[in-house]
Amino acid sequence: MSSGPGDGVAPAPLDLDGEPRFAWRGVMLDVARRFRPLPDLLRFVDLLAAHGLNVLQLHLADDQGWRFEVLAYPRLAEIGGRRSESQLGHGPTSTLDGVPHEGSYSQAELRELVGYASARGIRVVPELDVPGHARAILAAYPEFGVGDVEGVRARNVEPWTRFGISDEVLNVEEATVEFVCTVFDELCEVFDSDVVGFGGDEVRKDRWAADPRTQELMAERDLGSEEELQAWFLGRVAGHLATLGRRVIGWDEMLEGSDAAAPTLPADAVVASWRGPVGAELGARLGHDVVLCPDLWTYFDYRQSDGADEPIPVGTVLSLEDAASFEPLDASASPELRGRVIGVQANVWTEHLDTRDRLDYAVFPRLGAFAEVAWNGGPLDWASFQERLPAYLAWLDGQGVAYRPIDGPRPEQRRPGVPGVPRDRASRVAELDRLTASLRAAR
Numbered sequence: 052m053s054s055g056p057g058d059g060v061a062p063a064p065l066d067l068d069g070e071p072r073f074a075w076r077g078v079m080l081d082v083a084r085r086f087r088p089l090p091d092l093l094r095f096v097d098l099l100a101a102h103g104l105n106v107l108q109l110h111l112a113d114d115q116g117w118r119f120e121v122l123a124y125p126r127l128a129e130i131g132g133r134r135s136e137s138q139l140g141h142g143p144t145s146t147l148d149g150v151p152h153e154g155s156y157s158q159a160e161l162r163e164l165v166g167y168a169s170a171r172g173i174r175v176v177p178e179l180d181v182p183g184h185a186r187a188i189l190a191a192y193p194e195f196g197v198g199d200v201e202g203v204r205a206r207n208v209e210p211w212t213r214f215g216i217s218d219e220v221l222n223v224e225e226a227t228v229e230f231v232c233t234v235f236d237e238l239c240e241v242f243d244s245d246v247v248g249f250g251g252d253e254v255r256k257d258r259w260a261a262d263p264r265t266q267e268l269m270a271e272r273d274l275g276s277e278e279e280l281q282a283w284f285l286g287r288v289a290g291h292l293a294t295l296g297r298r299v300i301g302w303d304e305m306l307e308g309s310d311a312a313a314p315t316l317p318a319d320a321v322v323a324s325w326r327g328p329v330g331a332e333l334g335a336r337l338g339h340d341v342v343l344c345p346d347l348w349t350y351f352d353y354r355q356s357d358g359a360d361e362p363i364p365v366g367t368v369l370s371l372e373d374a375a376s377f378e379p380l381d382a383s384a385s386p387e388l389r390g391r392v393i394g395v396q397a398n399v400w401t402e403h404l405d406t407r408d409r410l411d412y413a414v415f416p417r418l419g420a421f422a423e424v425a426w427n428g429g430p431l432d433w434a435s436f437q438e439r440l441p442a443y444l445a446w447l448d449g450q451g452v453a454y455r456p457i458d459g460p461r462p463e464q465r466r467p468g469v470p471g472v473p474r475d476r477a478s479r480v481a482e483l484d485r486l487t488a489s490l491r492a493a494r
């Protein structure tokens with residue numbers, strides 16, 4: 052096994068003593084939007100271990116790129132792993148950068164990562180996102196898209212150069228379920244984690260709704276809505292993974308179309324609750340374990356201040372103090388949820404984090420506060436955390452981490468002229484309310 056750049060990293064000088072509050076102390080890293088070569092992942096693992104964290108969820112596939120070598124379907128990495136250019140900035144005035152972006156991990160590299168992480172107490176949870184976020188898959192294998200192959204090709208489905216939620220989803224033929232299961236078979240040969248991510252988020256249902264063949268299949272299967280179809284699809288994949296001895300983790304949308312009287316997911320499926328508490332509460336009520344990763348406190352791509360010099364500002368303000376104020380189980384949490392939460396996770400989406408330094412900027416020092424919450428529960432005592440902060444920042448300096456300084460970005464960390472889309476908290480909370488309406492109505 053090769054040694055990583057950060058071998059022998061000393062523990063971060065944080066309050067991480069005694070028994071951890073949460074068993075699952077995770078970070079999700081999106082290597083689909085931005086491929087990071089293996090040495091960067093090994094360094095990231097060292098840094099997570101130094102923060103007392105024990106799960107790295109690796110988001111290996113999305114509309115913008117497929118990063119996992121699949122021997123049975125080599126075009127996934129060859130074609131799905133390369134996009135012609137990338138969106139620069141966010142929102143209506145964003146542009147394209149004209150720079151091809153590519154990369155995928157060989158199975159040997161990922162085995163090395165799994166072993167390296169395991170030796171440092173970290174489980175690598177692989178994630179492939181289905182049945183939505185499917186453009187990179189369909190660029191390589193259009194036969195798995197909605198409509199005939201010529202129709203999919205005519206839509207110019209390529210690994211997406213834009214960010215957002217594409218409307219390309221997998222079709223729901225038996226052959227497509229088999230394809231997905233074969234890919235997960237290979238994933239499970241490489242990753243030994245008992246938990247495997249299958250996505251399930253942000254599935255645009257318009258194509259399914261407009262496609263006569265999909266509607267025919269829904270009728271044959273006695274499914275009354277596209278939400279039920281999504282639940283059916285995810286249930287099939289989760290059932291297959293169960294035969295391999297794995298349990299799934301999926302984003303809280305996987306509970307859409309669920310019915311307590313006729314569950315489609317295995318009881319041991321884990322809900323990653325990112326859109327406020329609704330999915331967490333429903334998941335717990337249905338008997339699922341829950342990992343809490345509410346975007347307002349744990350999405351480290353969100354902007355760190357409302358300053359004009361924040362690089363490509365997206366999302367709501369999530370300052371270091373906000374990260375420290377994360378209260379995973381506040382007074383409103385039900386007893387069922389309290390009994391079902393297995394942990395917390397910070398999610399690092401990388402649309403706008405195109406270098407290792409930009410990744411560092413987004414993650415640190417917020418990860419220090421998150422790590423203490425994962426270890427001790429939250430919210431943190433801010434005054435006491437601030438007392439530890441100078442030593443922690445000095446430690447980050449010692450590790451060569453290009454973190455965000457407390458008083459704002461250094462000149463080279465800014466992105467002057469590159470637009471973002473800052474959100475305010477009230478409008479995001481209202482949006483989350485709308486997005487989770489169907490979960491609130493679930494039986």
Ligand code: ACM
Pocket residue numbers: 252253302325
């Ligand atoms: C997600 O942020 N789409 C899980």
